[in-house]
Amino acid sequence: MVRIETIVEKVEKDNPDIKTIYKAADIIKKGGVVAFPTETVYGLGANSFDDKAIDKIFIAKGRPQDNPLILHVNNVEEVYLLVETVDKKAKKVMESFWPGPLTLIFKKSEKVSKKLTGGLSTVAIRMPKHKIASEIIKYSKVPIAAPSANLSGKPSPTNAEHVIRDLYGRVDMIIDGGDTGIGVESTVLDISQDIPTILRPGGVTYEDLIKIFPKVEYDQSIIKDDEDIVPKSPGQKYKHYAPKAKMIVFSGNIEDIPSAIKKYSKKAEEEGKKLGIMATEETKKEYSGENILVVGSRKEKDTIAKNLFKVLRQFDDLNVDIILAEGVDTTGIGTAIMNRMKKACGGNIIKV
Structure with a gap:
């Protein structure tokens, strides 16, 4: 791919410089891609309503097109525009764990591009708790599509140096907000079916979820080998997080x-x-x-x-x-x- 100029700016985790936030939001509005910290790992964000911007994420990461992306929102009201319905089950889990390291799978609305869902009829959405991530989404004024900010298959980035090593010259901006907190990606929970099903374990645990639901299951891809599955969530199908050795x-x-x-x-x-x-x-x-x-x-x-x-x-x-x-x-x-x-x-x- 053609190398592009990458801006790197350092900000305070809990009190980010508003000018840097504005700059990042403006890049996203104009179709660019920005790497920024969340409470889980660093994400690589783009305007979820811009298919060309979404393509830039896949190109920068070298990510397979059938590997779905997660939509990041700043408030619950945005969810209603992106999904077919928000039922009692969804409301309960959002009230309990959002903002935080939990991604929910809904039936998608027509407003959501199949390009970011891997062609699926469902969409993955979460509301990050991290101040920098939240502010960028807020000032971008669009839901942000954001997988982890690493080359596809490599260990996910938990500080800006990891992002710089992988993506410098591939993205428009990298925001250095220090180390992330949790260190592994969000839990992905499918609430589009009768029994809430964990597609990817993460910071919100089974033990947390079983406190609010009478029954929670693990997807078979977590329990069994998953070479032939159709990925319903990031991290299900492909070899991930792999070191060189x-x-x-x-x-x-x-x-x-x-x-x-x-x-x-x-x-x-x-x-x-x-x-x-x-x-x-x-x-x-x-x-x-x-x-x-x-x-x-x-x-x-x-x-x-x-x-x-x-x-x-x-x-x-x-x-x-x-x-x-x-x-x-x-x-x-x-x-x-x-x-x-x-x-x-x-x-x-x-x-x-």
Whole structure:
């Protein structure tokens, strides 16, 4: 693609310079694309009513056209223009979790281009909680289509440096608002069917959702291999979040995982492979050697979610051949962490 001039501007997370916000909103109004932080990861935004602008997102990311985009809104009233109906179930979940890291799947209205829905009859919508994202949507005066601001397939960006590495020269503007908070993308919940169904786990957990609904299900794509599915949500069909190196995830009882990793490490080192080990605070002393990165604490899994993509990119910088990663239990946000790890390693999981 032809390289374009990219503006990079740094702003305060909670008190962004209004001139920078105006500039970003103006670029979006005129059909450009802007990368900005949200509470989950950095997003790459464009006017959702402009098909040419939507095309620029796919081109900049190298993203397959059948991979749906998420629409970001600033208020609930905008949702009514974008969907066929907002029922009691939808109102209940929006009141409980918006603004926040939850994307909802609705039946789309005719106003929504099929270009951003991957040709589907449904649309994914969320209202971000992040001040910068919210202000850009507000002053753009249009719902913003925004996937994660990374090259397709790479780990999602949790700071502006990640975005600059991937997209500088490909987008009109990058807003540096510091590190994101949650670190993994929003939960995607399909409320267009009778039973609310999680299509992608994220910051709003199953345990959160079951408090307001009598029944919540996981989509089969989360449970089973998903090579042949039609993606109803971003992150379902394609290999995502992948580091350059081969990655293997070890899951099971944490008392057994370090010994399994060390056994595999010895074999790989004998073959001349440069290893990286993704450890946790509780297990880091189990390992010796170089390229051991601590992703967070098992006692506070939100720290693992926050650091996961950053650590995967650090392994890229270390030029390791193989990453051996500890899995986590799938309670709370652990489901989202393991979902991203599974995608990052292409399903290469060893159960111990």
